[in-house]
Amino acid sequence: MADERALDEVVRFTSELIRIDTTNRGGGDCRERPAAEYAAERLAGAGLEPTLLERTPGRTNVVARIEGTDPSAPGLLVHGHLDVVPAQADEWSVHPFSGEIRDGVVWGRGAVDMKNMDAMILAVVRAWAREGVRPRRDVVVAFTADEEASAEDGSGFLADRHAHLFEGCTEGVSEAGAYTFHDGAGRRIYPIAAGERGTAWLKLTARGRAGHGSRVNRENAVTRLAAAVTRIGAHEWPLRLTPTVRAALTELAALYGIEADLDDVDGLLRNLGPAAALVEPTVRNSANPTVLEAGYKVNVIPGQAVAFVDGRYLPGGEDEFRATLDRLTGPDVDWEFHHREVALQAPVDSPTFAGMRAAVEEFAPEGHVVPFCMPGGTDAKQFSRLGITGYGFTPLELPEGYDYQAMFHGVDERVPAEALHFGVRVLDRFLRTA
Missing domain, CATH: 3.30.70.360 (Alpha-Beta Plaits)
Incomplete structure (x- = not known):
């Protein structure tokens, strides 16, 4: 299980990534490189050899591979994007790029979409390095640029020009599923995305x-x-x-x-x-x-x-x-x-979906995992060109009254620290056994 240091790091990493303004207005002026360098430095600190790749100067992607214990097992891609949508500071309760931590909640643009997942990935990988953990199958970690626009500088560029970095990967996980949905009648539902x-x-x-x-x-x-x-x-x-x-x-x-x-x-x-x-x-x-x-x-x-x-x-x-x-x-x-x-569809009867379900249920035994289709799109579309089947899996345990969907591209985007702790534990459990 992820250690206490990982729980501290996921909160700090989320806050620090938010402070790096990677606003993507769609006109090509975004610069993800500072966030990419931040992620690469922490991957290197975990003993990995991250590769930084750009189609356009400043629009930087990071890819690293963790070798599994079973060379015959297909690889798994775990990815998150580094860019965020614009935010009008005068509409927010806190500055959207402050990364402020207040009353156990991390505030700022990207807290949910999706620097939280980026931080979870980094925290899990670093915990593995401290514990000497290796997953069963190869895990390829990717942090991408330009997801909030065309992805031409991000996952599209990686899939078209650097497919070899993802060799052997048959499935991938990214945003946005395995979060707590409260139905108002006491049930906690955890939808995992199996389509877009x-x-x-x-x-x-x-x-x-x-x-x-x-x-x-x-x-x-x-x-x-x-x-x-x-x-x-x-x-x-x-x-x-x-x-x-x-x-x-x-x-x-x-x-x-x-x-x-x-x-x-x-x-x-x-x-x-x-x-x-x-x-x-x-x-x-x-x-x-x-x-x-x-x-x-x-x-x-x-x-x-x-x-x-x-x-x-x-x-x-x-x-x-x-x-x-x-x-x-x-x-x-x-x-x-x-x-x-393209539209995407992933099997809900696969071992990978079963593994995600089991990981959530271990830490949320009162929860009910269900599959769902995302109404929007993610980088999984571009990675599907490589034959990678994508799932939405960014685990978060959220309190009742927290409107998760309203956080996407909304004002006062924020995420509880406890939700990040849950995410690290669940992601760690899933990736160890996937």
Whole structure:
């Protein structure tokens, strides 16, 4: 089991990593190198030989391998990203890059997404070095850049240009699963991710006839775009169940002692109460308009208008997604992928999933582990190019009333120190025996 020093280190590492501002605004100005050097120094202190890799100067990734005791066993990738989304300091109770530790809670951007997991990995690896522990299978540790944008400088670059560093790895774990979900009725649920919806960020372009704002214009690009955006935003996507979501619904129904009627999913979700939130975002494709760009003067009708849409599609749902967008945009608006990544699905009956379940249950015996599909995406998408099956496993034991999902990209992001201690213990247990 991880020692007391590891429990102290995980809190300190989380705080110190938060203090390294690695804000990724998506324009290429992020610099993860200081955080990468921080991680590499601590890996080296554990006797490892970390490799620092860059596609773009300053956009640094770190990779290290821990040799297992069974050379015939497939390798396991454990990865976390170093970049974070922006934070407006005047909206926060503390400075978002202070890493302040107050009343047993670590505050700051990245406390949950996901410098906490980076710190857990470092703390576990260093504890192993002190104890002389080697895992059964090779464990490849990776800290990546650019996850909060395109991943082109991070996991995409590593998968495309440095695949040899991940040789032998068949599975990987990263964000964001195995956290405590309180259902309001005394149950503690620990969802472990075994799938992700695909990413389909779209650019819509409407073209029309430019002209004076005072004249009738039946070819107004803004009007055409607005109509298409309204249709997309109002569209009711049909229900589609993937194997992971079916497994989630079946296990949740059993937990609540109700029939798993998969022919009436909406009714089943109503009967699950608050726990339905674990499944609802992943029973359908989705498309949410997020950005509008048009015009430059109030009395000038522009010849072009642009919108961006955050689309997500289920495993196996990309063809339906494309066809639906063709219909919703209509003949006067073109659309293209601004950024696209695959949907993922991982088996829930694998030894690795069983190992994650057992590790959580050892330290949270009152908990109920269930599989779920993440509505968003992670670096597991890029690593899937190497044949690596990805799971979401960032264990945290959280108190009731702590809104875990609201911490992602939210104001006053924070994580209890006790949650980090739980994460180190569970991650250590899983990785030793995986």
